Amino acid sequence: MSSMPRWFALAAAVLLGACGAPEAPPAGEVNVYSHRHYEADQQLYDRFTERTGIRVNVITASADELITRLENEGAASPADLLITVDAGRLHRAKERGLLQPIESATLQASVPEHLRDRDRQWWGLTQRARVLVYDRERVDPAELSTYEALTDEVWQGRLLVRSSENVYNQSMLASLIAHDGEEAAEAWARGIVANMARPPSGGDTDQVKAVAAGVGDVAIANTYYVARLVESADPEERRIAERLAVFFPNQQGRGTHINVSGAGVTRHAPNRDHAIALLEFFTTPDSQALFAELNQEYPVNPDVPWSATLRGWGEFKADTLDLTRLGELNDAAVRVFDRAGWR
């Protein structure tokens, strides 16, 4: 018996199924390049389509890849909106001339000034704080104070933090460079490397879990990862979350480092008006509440309440450093990491 025809028949059948007939052209559409891939986002796209009839087309990939793609596509790019999970990358897109300024009273009103671009090219959608997570039994919160103090000798072999490939770390270091200068920031990075409980590996959640496992005593992580453990469907994860607590560093000084997930309308957006409509829709109280509830992020709109878990951690003073600086200093931060041997 020959297996070839059967093979080809199968292939052809599957291929026809996959490539199928194209769907009917919609009344209007908006094309989104996004680094976000959360459940909440899809729900918001669906709601937007429901209300406006505008279809939302999405490609998700890392911001770096999307920016490279936008650059290559140039004026022919189908993209209307670029969404990233870090202000540094938005700044990079702006610097390379990939975004355009937007005049919108709605956006001006709902996004506070330090969470948006001063040239109105990008807008923060949600905030996340980079906090310290510690074990309640092994660490007295009185010992904790600032990011800078983590290089003290008492923390030797007790710190957990992920790799410097990660953009949240790059932006955190950029903020240290902005506040303390590059030399001090490099000394800080070396000090952290010297105090690490293990070489960096895994994501933020892994660092938090490693605190629970006793690998180290303090982890640096974004708030929503910790909140997810607290709210997890897995009882084991909820159990370890009880051993842990969140500390907001630098409360006596400049405040805790925050970053935004944000978006900007692309330079050559073919559906510019729809992109602005979607952007405005993201900042409405309803949408902001969804981001907060489903993804445990801090809303940018100050009128929108936080999720219960985030409220439980209390109010905190956030660093109001212009987020554009994070983008400007990103390159310097990456080099400092490499020189300090922070993998």
Next chain:
Amino acid sequence: MEIALRPGWRLTLRTLPWGWTATALLLAGLLALPVLTVPLGALAPAGPAWTHVVETLLPRYFGNTLYLLLASGALALVIGAGTAWLVTMCEFPGRRHLRWALALPLAVPAYMAAYVYAAMGDVTGPLQKLLRAVLPGNADAVYYWNLMRIEVVAVIFALVLYPYVYLPCRALLASRAGRTLEAARMLGRGHFAVFRTIGLPLARPAMAGGLALVLMEVINDYGAVKYYGVQTFTTGIFRAWFTLGDLDTAVRLAGILMLVVFTLLVAERWQRGSARYAASGAGAQATPYPLRGAGAWLAALCCTLPVLLGFLIPVLQLIAWTVQTAPAVVDAAFLRLTLNSLGLAAAAGVLAVAVALVLGYACRLDPTRITRGATRLAVLGYSVPGAVIAVGMLTITLSVDRGLGGTTTLWLTGTLGALIAAYVVRFMAVAYLPVDAGLERIGPRLTEASRMLGARPWRTLWRIELPLLKGTLVAAATLVVIDVLKELPLTLILRPFNFDTLATRAFQLASDEQVAQSAPAALLVIACATAVVLLLHSSVDRGSHREP
């Protein structure tokens, strides 16, 4: 006639196949274009980040990449060749099932296995839960072991990649070689002596070909090493290009990587040397040598462990997570994702094998330096990280689109066609190596005879080689299908709007640190790939022999 006067058959064959050579050169050029675009576009002097990379990172990239290549390669070779030997040459309990089960880890993407093992070992994972449950009075105990280290990455690579060695070795031992070995044993040589003096030299081409694939997969991995914090050349390319924004430096790193792979390919070719084994067709398989007592059980254990660690354990864990998260995660779109994945994979598989066949056959008709060199170029894509090929492909489709006057409409960019073409570029080596080996196994004699008798190349291919190669072609297409199902970075960058595959869905959730939520999609990738592996297995079986 001229043909009769020439002593060497190669000369006689060279009188006709210019069409083939030209087609092959054209195809090779097209395949090499997206790979070479990136380096050619940047023959510029060192980028601004180059000195920085050399001073701070390069030694670590070299060290880690070399470690992974050596450790995973050696381990995969031992597991693959060892188990192939055991299941074809020996009889022991469970052998018949292990024969096919040993191919299964091929269906598990390395990055998925890496995520699963990390999550299994962590503080909320099943391993710790089990320990807490088993050890009395330890309900609150936590245990610490650091699984996220380079040694573990190397082992995970070996566990999911060894089938690349296992499959060709087993196929070889099941064919003519098995009879040779059986003869040697009957003539009184000991078991181990036969393995060493005859088995190893005979199986060397199969082992080397498989090992080359293993090493290239290792070089290419991005997901697993990134998650485990191991810095390699591939993570370095991403860092230089995307993070430091320095394409020239990324290209230099990619260039070094391509050099390494090129060396591997040449070495693989060179070790085959001048040896020619003409197949005498598919004969009966050797009668397995019965193992007794402890030896039999040890053999069974040795063959069970790779299946357990490389397939069963990760799959069972994914099933457990799926049960937990499926109600919230699985929806009607899952069927769509599955069809997308399978459709892409099937299209790329068929196309890649067709192109590989043309390349391989042109080399056979016209075995000159030019055609050989062209095919070397054509398979380079396998050595280059998917993301680099993706951007090369993007550059090409965009310039074509601009040429077509499309400043506002993109005819090629962001289409399924471009994505499938990129897969073919990326996985040409996977299709070409087995096709080439298959053509070599048939030997030149039949082709010579057919051509001497006046048949044109197409007719010879259709009537002589194709029927003999059927099993090989299906196997080659299958390997491509499996690779495409598992492929990630290229798909992420090149796919059209609103087009997701199982792999991209699983990766997005996993990279967002929702490993349990990614399980349903991951499980489906593995299920599809497993079905394909089993299909391959049954076709190989049909092609060679029936189990007694």
